[in-house]
Amino acid sequence: MLHSWLLPEGMAAPEQAKRIVSLVPSLTEWLHTLGLEEETVGITKFCIRPDEWFRQKTRVGGTKNVHVDELLALQPDLVIASKEENVAEQVQSIAQQVPVLLTDIENLEDALASMQLIADIAHRSEAAKALLAQIQMDFATALPQAGRALYLIWREPYMSVGRDTFIHAMLQMAGWENVCGYQTRYPTFTLAEMQALQPDVLLLSSEPFPFKINHVLELSAHFPHTRICLVDGEMFSWYGSRLLKSMSYFKELHRQLT
Structure with a gap:
């Protein structure tokens, strides 16, 4: 709808x-x-x-x-x-x-x-x-596949995004396979469950939970072989005027992480 x-x-x-x-x-x-x-x-x-x-x-x-x-x-x-x-x-x-x-x-x-x-x-x-x-x-063609991503929007509990969300659609356009795409809405995970998903990259959103560099360092100990990156949540979750800027942001993020 x-x-x-x-x-x-x-x-x-x-x-x-x-x-x-x-x-x-x-x-x-x-x-x-x-x-x-x-x-x-x-x-x-x-x-x-x-x-x-x-x-x-x-x-x-x-x-x-x-x-x-x-x-x-x-x-x-x-x-x-x-x-x-x-x-x-x-x-x-x-x-x-x-x-x-x-x-x-x-x-x-x-x-x-x-x-x-x-x-x-x-x-x-x-x-x-x-x-x-x-x-x-701008969105006529999705960016090339860059790997499997776990996008986090919350901490305590850790929360990600399922296939029926706008963020999932933006992840696809940005060239990322959502490792939580088998889920719906906003699934929660333990640290062990996240590790079992084996993402290539962890994307820590600036909203609704404001992930910071200390959270990157905290998770790095548990994901030694995974790239961990702070991302602008508005670019992934705001429809409206942000869409005039988001694909340029995705391209730069894609360049940094591939």
Whole structure:
């Protein structure tokens, strides 16, 4: 599922949005790229890009703890939410009073379709045209296979990504076989279970857990024959405007690790 509409009783999906609240950090950045400064009236505390919006826009809580009353006080005519990043009960509560576009992104095609829909609703279709074409061109061909990767997003417990995630799709485009591709969603592992997967490379993401150099050193003792690398999690997990930069990042990472 790319997206779905959750609508108040008797209300149709909006043909044009003029007051938007985004609960999805990566799509908040897309709104900015489309030039929707005036139309975007609310964001979350995790919508850190662009920095000026993070500092200036009204924040309605976090992605998992939206302050619904504060959101509704902004009188939005569209709320952008994510099935994965937001809490279903809160989204349902908001949708009783405001149209909600609920995204469900698993791959590049899903991302592009949702980005196009948002541009259409905001009457920015023309502005989006060249940007989406550039992303499609950048991702037209996956990078050559570079080996088997274990991508970690969390510590205590160690957590990776399964085949039905956007990160999995980006790993494939970046030239890596996901050693957790036999799993779904976000599987957890013990250290011994990770060692049994025998990855060629360990990719330690900057988010949601902020892996640092001390974690590289810690894991090096247990993976003496595995390359271990800190990676920019936004490049692998943020759809939206980050996609204009991510393939260049993947190419440089590919060059460093092969």
